[in-house]
Amino acid sequence: MSGGMIKVLLAEDQSMVREALAALLGLEDDIEVVAQVARGDEVLAAARAHDIDVALLDIEMPGATGIEAAAQLHKELPGLKLVVLTTFGRPGYLRSAMEAGADAFLVKDAPAAQLAEAVRKVLAGERVIDPTLAAAALAGGANPLTDREREVLRAAADGSTNAELAAALHLSQGTVRNYLSTAIQKLAVRNRAEAVRTAREKGWL
Amino acid sequence: MSGGMIKVLLAEDQSMVREALAALLGLEDDIEVVAQVARGDEVLAAARAHDIDVALLDIEMPGATGIEAAAQLHKELPGLKLVVLTTFGRPGYLRSAMEAGADAFLVKDAPAAQLAEAVRKVLAGERVIDPTLAAAALAGGANPLTDREREVLRAAADGSTNAELAAALHLSQGTVRNYLSTAIQKLAVRNRAEAVRTAREKGWL
DNA sequence: GGTGCCGCATGACATCTGTCATGCGGCACC
DNA sequence: GGTGCCGCATGACAGATGTCATGCGGCACC
Numbered sequence: 001m002s003g004g005m006i007k008v009l010l011a012e013d014q015s016m017v018r019e020a021l022a023a024l025l026g027l028e029d030d031i032e033v034v035a036q037v038a039r040g041d042e043v044l045a046a047a048r049a050h051d052i053d054v055a056l057l058d059i060e061m062p063g064a065t066g067i068e069a070a071a072q073l074h075k076e077l078p079g080l081k082l083v084v085l086t087t088f089g090r091p092g093y094l095r096s097a098m099e100a101g102a103d104a105f106l107v108k109d110a111p112a113a114q115l116a117e118a119v120r121k122v123l124a125g126e127r128v129i130d131p132t133l134a135a136a137a138l139a140g141g142a143n144p145l146t147d148r149e150r151e152v153l154r155a156a157a158d159g160s161t162n163a164e165l166a167a168a169l170h171l172s173q174g175t176v177r178n179y180l181s182t183a184i185q186k187l188a189v190r191n192r193a194e195a196v197r198t199a200r201e202k203g204w205l
Numbered sequence: 206m207s208g209g210m211i212k213v214l215l216a217e218d219q220s221m222v223r224e225a226l227a228a229l230l231g232l233e234d235d236i237e238v239v240a241q242v243a244r245g246d247e248v249l250a251a252a253r254a255h256d257i258d259v260a261l262l263d264i265e266m267p268g269a270t271g272i273e274a275a276a277q278l279h280k281e282l283p284g285l286k287l288v289v290l291t292t293f294g295r296p297g298y299l300r301s302a303m304e305a306g307a308d309a310f311l312v313k314d315a316p317a318a319q320l321a322e323a324v325r326k327v328l329a330g331e332r333v334i335d336p337t338l339a340a341a342a343l344a345g346g347a348n349p350l351t352d353r354e355r356e357v358l359r360a361a362a363d364g365s366t367n368a369e370l371a372a373a374l375h376l377s378q379g380t381v382r383n384y385l386s387t388a389i390q391k392l393a394v395r396n397r398a399e400a401v402r403t404a405r406e407k408g409w410l
Numbered sequence: 411g412g413t414g415c416c417g418c419a420t421g422a423c424a425t426c427t428g429t430c431a432t433g434c435g436g437c438a439c440c
Numbered sequence: 441g442g443t444g445c446c447g448c449a450t451g452a453c454a455g456a457t458g459t460c461a462t463g464c465g466g467c468a469c470c
Contacts, residue, residue, distance in 0.1 A: 014292065019317030020225035023232055087219065112224030148447070159398030162427070175448055181428055191427080191456085193364030193398055353417070367456070380418055386458055396426085396458080 005032045006123060009047055011066060012058040012085070013038045021056075021115070028116045040064030044072045047080065054119050059086040059093060067093070067100050074101030081122040085115075091137035092203025094129070104128035143204040144186045152179040154205055157196045211328060214240045214255060216248050216271060217263040217290070226261075226320070233321045245269030249277045252285065259324050262307075264291040264298060272301050279306030286327040290320075296342035297408020299334070309333035348409045349391045357384040359410055362401045 008025060010033050012018035022033045035050045037043055041063030047055055055073055057066035064072075070082045083104040084097040094105050103122040106114060107130060118128040145153065155165050162180075166173040184195045199205045213230060215238050217223040227238045240255045242248055246268030252260055260278055262271035269277075275287045288309040289302040302310050308327040311319060312335060323333040350358065360370050367385075371378040389400045404410045 014313040016290075016311070016313040016315055016317045016320060017222055017225065020222065020229040023229040023317075024225040027228055085221075106221070108219040108221040110221055112221045112228075115221060146446080159394070159396055159400075159402050161395065171447095172449055174450060177428065178448085181430090184428075189364070190366065191364055195364075197364055351416075376417095377419055379420060382458065383418085386460090389458075 004030060006030055006054060006119060007032055007034045007050070007052045008119060009033075009035045009037070009043070009050060009052045009055045011037045011040065011043050011046075011056065011061065011069060013061045024112055025116060025119070031116060031119060038062075040066060040069045043069040044076060047073055047077055052080065053123060054081045054083060056083045056085060056115075056119070059084060059088075059097075067096050067102075070097060070102050071100040083118055083122060083128075088203070089130070089133050089136075090201065090203030091133065091139075092143060092205075094133050094137045094203070095142070096203070098129075105130065105133070107133070143202075145183055145199065145204055149179050149183040149186070150199075150205065152176055153183050153192070153195060153199055156180060156192050157200075157205070209235060210237045211235055211259060211324060212237055212239045212255070212257045213324060214238075214242070214248070214252055214257045214260045216242045216245065216251075216261065216266065216274065218243045218266045229317055230321060230324070236321060236324060243267075245271060245274045248274040249281060252278055252282055257285065258328060259286045259288060261288045261290060261320075261324070264289060264293075264302075272298070272305050272307075275302060275307050276305040286324075288323055288327060288333075293408070294335070294338050294341075295406065295408030296338065297348060297410075299338050299342045299408075300347070301408070303334075310335065310338070312338070348407075350388055350404065350409055354384050354388040354391075355404075355410065357381055358388050358397070358400060358404055361385060361397050362405075362410070 008031060010018055010022055012021065015038065018036055018038065022036060025031045025033050034052060035046045037046045040061040043055065043057065057069050059066040066084055070084055073080055073082060082102045083106065084102040085106050085108065086093055087108050089107040089109065097105050104118040104127065106118055110130065121128050152165060152169065155168055162173045162176050165176045169176065180192050180195070184190070184192065187195050187198050189195050189198055213236060215223055215227055217226065220243065223241055223243065227241060230236045230238050239257060240251045242251045245266040248260065248262065262274050264271040271289055275289055278285055278287060287307045288311065289307040290311050290313065291298055292313050294312040294314065299310050309323045309332065311323055311333070315335065326333050357370060357374065360373055367378045367381050370381045374381065385397050385400070389395065389397065392400050392403050394400050394403055
């Protein structure tokens with residue numbers, strides 16, 4: 001911890017938000033944003049190039065999600081602290097982030113002061129998680145969908161027909177229908193559109 | 206323009222982003238964020254209470270959209286300059302924002318420097334619009350959907366069945382099908398899910 | 411005061427979607 | 441080396457969805 005400054009990498013795709021967050025952290029005396037990236041697949045290289053203490057990762061990014069980036073960092077650079085930041089407080093996101101090795105999980109709805117606070121806390125070895133979200137994640141239970149069901153549902157999300165899904169996934173049309181049918185039942189909804197909707201809401205997609 | 210400081214109202218629902226943007230603007234010598242709100246339906250009251258020069262409005266907010274808020278402000282407080290800010294660079298959004306009386310339209314993808322710049326420019330009487338977006342809005346043409354088609358499509362967006370839509374909108378099931386059918390044709394897609402998707406993308410919903 | 415568009419409706423039809431029963435090979439677990 | 445789950449498939453069926461032709465009343469525009 002040379003000079004006492006906490007060195008942070010900031011990953012967020014929207015320039016204006018990213019630079020605004022950097023400005024916010026820049027107001028803190030003990031925090032320094034030393035690198036910024038706009039894509040998930042640029043995080044690892046930037047982290048290696050900059051000798052940082054904490055990585056701040058938005059989930060929704062092109063190239064790779066912040067959760068995927070967190071998993072990479074956790075594997076390649078253990079010791080580095082990981083803060084995952086997201087617009088959507090979906091229980092499934094929290095769960096995935098934790099499994100990827102995140103030390104903190106913040107939603108953008110939270111007061112800005114929590115950001116710097118979380119950075120300091122994870123560096124002190126603490127974990128930072130919104131209690132409400134943690135409860136929801138535990139109560140909501142694990143993702144009930146199998147890999148294939150998730151895969152098919154994700155592919156169906158844009159309104160593709162069964163025939164298109166079958167071609168894209170190299171499955172028969174009947175099989176596609178079966179997967180969607182079981183997904184619909186597991187999610188207790190009445191058609192694929194609702195299934196996509198609720199799976200998204202829970203962070204299961 | 207007492208004291209030479211530009212007084213800004215900031216409306217954005219995500220606290221962290223809102224406060225980060227405030228920090229960003231706070232770095233400018235000639236700009237001062239004098240009020241912040243998190244809901245679209247609180248914008249007008251805040252604007253009246255604070256004697257501001259520029260209102261910075263996010264589109265996606267609870268209560269009322271930034272575009273609706275812009276329309277209110279334009280009507281009630283003409284003279285006030287309006288900057289609309291959004292995550293999504295949808296041509297329809299730009300069009301609606303301009304019709305609502307906005308002086309500037311910015312996407313959050315743009316460099317942070319453009320924000321302060323836009324604030325200064327609108328105050329100088331200029332209009333600020335991303336040229337790429339402007340072209341897309343003109344090329345994309347106007348919304349081809351009728352009011353009813355839009356209404357039905359919006360209601361169908363969450364996966365409701367025809368029967369539910371008919372009940373909710375006080376229409377017969379056949380009529381619902383007709384509206385969706387014409388909307389599907391106008392949008393050149395093959396089912397309601399795709400229709401919802403592309404209408405959203407263009408900002409026509 | 412026609413002409414034409416819009417909102418609303420009906421009925422018929424083809425297609426798509428969701429469900430269910432059933433089957434088979436592979437693989438893991440006891 | 442059974443038993444059972446998973447991935448994949450088929451076929452049949454009911455119900456939902458999308459299309460089309462057609463009709464009627466209201467209203468705006470020339």
